[in-house]
Amino acid sequence: MAIGLKSLLGGAKKLAIGDAASTGAAGPADISELFPKVDPAVDGEDCDRDCDSCVVKYPKGFKIDEGDVLYGFVKGWSTHVLVATGKTDWVRDVTDEKGSVMQAIGNAKGPANGRMMLSASNIPTPHHTSDYSEPTTVLLLPAFIIVENVTPATVPTLITEVIDRAPTNTTPLAPLSIPRTLPAPSLPEPMPAALARGLATRACPHAALVLLCSQRTRDARCGQSAPLLRRELERHLRPLGLFRDLDDERPGGVGIYFISHVGGHKYSANVMVYRRPDAFGVDAVGRRAKGGGGEAEAVEPRGAGAGGDGGAGGEEDDADVGAAQCIWLARVRPEDCEGLVKFTILQGKVIKPETQLRGGFDRSRGLMSW
Numbered sequence: 001m002a003i004g005l006k007s008l009l010g011g012a013k014k015l016a017i018g019d020a021a022s023t024g025a026a027g028p029a030d031i032s033e034l035f036p037k038v039d040p041a042v043d044g045e046d047c048d049r050d051c052d053s054c055v056v057k058y059p060k061g062f063k064i065d066e067g068d069v070l071y072g073f074v075k076g077w078s079t080h081v082l083v084a085t086g087k088t089d090w091v092r093d094v095t096d097e098k099g100s101v102m103q104a105i106g107n108a109k110g111p112a113n114g115r116m117m118l119s120a121s122n123i124p125t126p127h128h129t130s131d132y133s134e135p136t137t138v139l140l141l142p143a144f145i146i147v148e149n150v151t152p153a154t155v156p157t158l159i160t161e162v163i164d165r166a167p168t169n170t171t172p173l174a175p176l177s178i179p180r181t182l183p184a185p186s187l188p189e190p191m192p193a194a195l196a197r198g199l200a201t202r203a204c205p206h207a208a209l210v211l212l213c214s215q216r217t218r219d220a221r222c223g224q225s226a227p228l229l230r231r232e233l234e235r236h237l238r239p240l241g242l243f244r245d246l247d248d249e250r251p252g253g254v255g256i257y258f259i260s261h262v263g264g265h266k267y268s269a270n271v272m273v274y275r276r277p278d279a280f281g282v283d284a285v286g287r288r289a290k291g292g293g294g295e296a297e298a299v300e301p302r303g304a305g306a307g308g309d310g311g312a313g314g315e316e317d318d319a320d321v322g323a324a325q326c327i328w329l330a331r332v333r334p335e336d337c338e339g340l341v342k343f344t345i346l347q348g349k350v351i352k353p354e355t356q357l358r359g360g361f362d363r364s365r366g367l368m369s370w
Contacts, residue, residue: 010280029367031071031357035327036349043343048351051338056232058333059224065266066355070330074359075263076370078114078168080141080274080326081105083150084123086130088214088258089223094120099132104152111163114170119259122214124246135197141274142323142363143167143325144204145178149197153185157199166322169361170368173277173321206244206255207279209343214258219265225332226258229269232337240341242280254345264358266328273344277324277364280346326360330370 038109083094083101091097095106095118102120102296110116126148127134138147138158143166150158161182167174182199212230232328237243237254244253278284325348332340336351343349350357359369 002041028072028369029362031353034360034362034367034369035325035353035357036347037353038339038343038349038351043349046114047339047343049339050335051232054335054337056228056334058228062224062268063220064221064268066331068267070264070267070356070358071353072359072369074328074369076115076169076368077117078170079111079143079163079166080117080119082121082123082139082141082211082257082259084125084137084139085120085124085132086122086128087120088122088226088325089216090120090260093218094118094260097132099152101132101136101138101150101152101155104155105159108155108159111159113164113166113168116163117262118260119211121211121260122246122258139204140166142169142211142326142361143176144180144206144274144276144322146202146204146321148200148202150199154199157182157185162199162201167363169326170366171363172366173324173363176320176322182259203254204255205251206251206253207242207276208254208320209272209274209323210254210256210345211259211260211262211274212256212263213260213268213270215250215260218261221268222261222265222270225269227338228275229271229332230256230258232334233341236338236341237345264330267358269330269332270358271329271332271340272341272360273325273327273329274323274347275325275327275345277321278331279348282347285347298335324364325362328358328360330358331354331356 005343025257040047083105094100095121097103102118105118121139123137123139125134125136135149135151138150139145140147140163145162145166147158162178165178167176178201180201184198210233213222214226232258234243238322242253244250244255246257262272264270274314327344327348327350329340329344329350336356339351343351361368
């Protein structure tokens with residue numbers, strides 16, 4: 001009876017979210033098709049075990065929903081915009097942050113290329129304060145593009161000249177064609193010189209990004225889980241030379257950012273992993289091992305300006321295609337972080353898809369969960 005009720009509720013959820021087939025688009029990928037699952041025959045017998053050395057734990061009262069089916073209930077999005085605020089918590093709806101770029105985006109006409117997911121983030125602002133009267137930066141995904149000098153007044157230009165021209169989660173991988181600079185909008189005089197500057201774009205230097213919801217005003221568990229997961233992820237990334245601090249602009253590596261509400265707090269912690277194509281040069285290791293040929297390659301940092309993935313200047317930009325994948329997991333605990341680094345971040349694999357995978361996309365294969 002309980003299973004039948006869950007099935008009925010699941011069908012109702014899918015109807016509420018929307019069926020891709022009803023719009024003429026290809027149907028969602030099966031959970032076993034979207035991302036590879038770790039395989040003990042390839043990845044070792046302990047590939048699906050929790051970290052034995054983990055010393056970080058959630059508080060005793062940390063309770064989440066363990067019963068719901070997660071996969072297939074994420075509402076599809078086309079682009080993801082992260083606004084740098086230098087903060088880790090915000091008002092309940094970030095579009096109500098007065099005078100902010102988030103508020104301006106919430107009041108503006110949406111992009112022409114599909115649904116936009118908007119997140120405030122703890123990415124440092126250029127002025128290293130949380131003063132919304134100063135220009136800030138925006139990180140656009142899946143393009144892996146940083147947009148500088150963004151103000152509420154330049155939001156319409158940001159949408160029409162950058163976001164509308166950027167790749168979406170459903171477009172095939174192809175070199176980016178986003179302008180390097182855009183003129184400032186016409187504003188009444190007099191105005192501060194900082195607000196008169198046009199937009200500038202450059203490639204995000206990282207090979208992968210990990211996004212953790214930290215918005216405690218929406219759910220206390222997010223405020224608790226985000227810093228603990230970041231600490232444990234750092235512990236596993238540092239020995240590989242892949243951890244990047246918030247101000248670390250070295251090419252390659254993994255950036256870890258706190259973001260605002262993404263939904264599904266009762267499944268905390270939610271973790272979104274964006275990866276460039278073969279982000280660390282080891283995606284094919286499992287396939288070679290299965291076929292009995294070749295040896296595992298050493299992990300080396302890749303990203304914009306490294307390994308031919310494009311850079312902030314010069315001809316290498318032509319090779320930059322942005323993110324190939326976004327892997328959205330939930331119910332992630334500190335003891336999952338070793339496997340999250342070793343398999344999900346480094347190789348694009350999922351360890352516990354049946355209980356942790358909410359959805360995502362793979363642009364290289366034209367697959368998505370919605």
